[in-house]
Amino acid sequence: MQIKNRFLIFLVFCFFACSNGGETIITVGKKTVTDKELLNLYAKYKESVDIKTISKASFISQLIERLILEEEAKKMGIVITEDEINAFLKENNIDEKKKDMVKHYLLRDKISHKLVEDIKIDEALINEIERNLLDVQPEKYIFYQIVLNSKEEAIKALEEIRGGLDFNKAVEKYSTLPEKTRGGIVDYLNADELPVELLNQLRKMKKGEISSIISSPFGFHIIKLKEYIPKGQIDKGDKRKRAIEEAKKVMQGNVYADWIAKKKKEYGVNIKWELVEKIN
Numbered sequence: 001m002q003i004k005n006r007f008l009i010f011l012v013f014c015f016f017a018c019s020n021g022g023e024t025i026i027t028v029g030k031k032t033v034t035d036k037e038l039l040n041l042y043a044k045y046k047e048s049v050d051i052k053t054i055s056k057a058s059f060i061s062q063l064i065e066r067l068i069l070e071e072e073a074k075k076m077g078i079v080i081t082e083d084e085i086n087a088f089l090k091e092n093n094i095d096e097k098k099k100d101m102v103k104h105y106l107l108r109d110k111i112s113h114k115l116v117e118d119i120k121i122d123e124a125l126i127n128e129i130e131r132n133l134l135d136v137q138p139e140k141y142i143f144y145q146i147v148l149n150s151k152e153e154a155i156k157a158l159e160e161i162r163g164g165l166d167f168n169k170a171v172e173k174y175s176t177l178p179e180k181t182r183g184g185i186v187d188y189l190n191a192d193e194l195p196v197e198l199l200n201q202l203r204k205m206k207k208g209e210i211s212s213i214i215s216s217p218f219g220f221h222i223i224k225l226k227e228y229i230p231k232g233q234i235d236k237g238d239k240r241k242r243a244i245e246e247a248k249k250v251m252q253g254n255v256y257a258d259w260i261a262k263k264k265k266e267y268g269v270n271i272k273w274e275l276v277e278k279i280n
Contacts, residue, residue, distance in 0.1 A: 026038065041063065064269055066104055068267055078111060078114065080110070085102050115259055116255050121244065129243040133239055133246075137231060137234050138231055141194070141227070143185075143223050144168075144184040144226060147218060148219055153174065153220070154213045154220035155213065206225065207228070211224070
């Protein structure tokens with residue numbers, strides 16, 4: 001399963017309860033965020049992702065969105081269970097310390113699904129997507145990887161993994177790639193797009209197996225196989241189902257974007273940007 005950019009954004013926020021300390025810097029309906037709370041959240045944000053990838057304005061916008069989601073979920077009777085959170089953590093190789101952030105990602109996903117329950121999918125959109133889908137499923141590997149700059153670092157990482165260090169923790173500790181925030185998952189490349197060194201190793205591996213050190217032009221890799229999808233002709237019925245699912249996602253995204261924009265107006269949002277700019 002590919003973790004989209006929207007999930008990366010949600011990962012930067014931790015669950016918090018608003019307090020009375022500090023000066024109010026953001027108001028969303030009846031909820032407030034103080035300068036102290038925002039400073040704490042922003043500090044954790046900078047520790048979680050590359051600060052250059054998302055602006056401070058985007059950070060604020062996503063925080064506001066999250067506060068609205070929490071309130072709207074209560075009205076809709078939507079809850080996220082511990083089992084759902086744990087299953088998502090396991091499936092995506094995400095560390096347990098990010099439980100609260102995963103909860104908010106799943107909350108958004110459930111709400112967006114709820115919004116389109118009674119909306120008919122545009123047949124023209126389904127047909128367009130179906131025409132653009134491949135008739136043949138290429139050979140594909142979904143795996144987690146740690147990429148390092150030196151063999152010495154790779155040896156150290158592999159020794160720790162073999163000594164009991166969880167692979168996900170090893171990804172966070174050692175990997176040099178941005179995918180480390182997603183557990184190091186690689187699920188967007190077909191086999192013929194992978195470096196031959198990795199492909200040769202993957203073809204020898206079983207699900208859940210961890211490789212030895214692999215050298216490629218991109219560095220030194222340690223990989224863990226999640227899933228193998230063989231090459232094959234795609235059944236017309238399956239292709240149609242895929243097109244419907246893709247159309248649902250497109251519609252869901254559009255409907256959600258309109259809904260959250262409307263909710264922001266309904267709640268009323270006030271931001272003291274002059275104070276926000278002082279936060280580093």
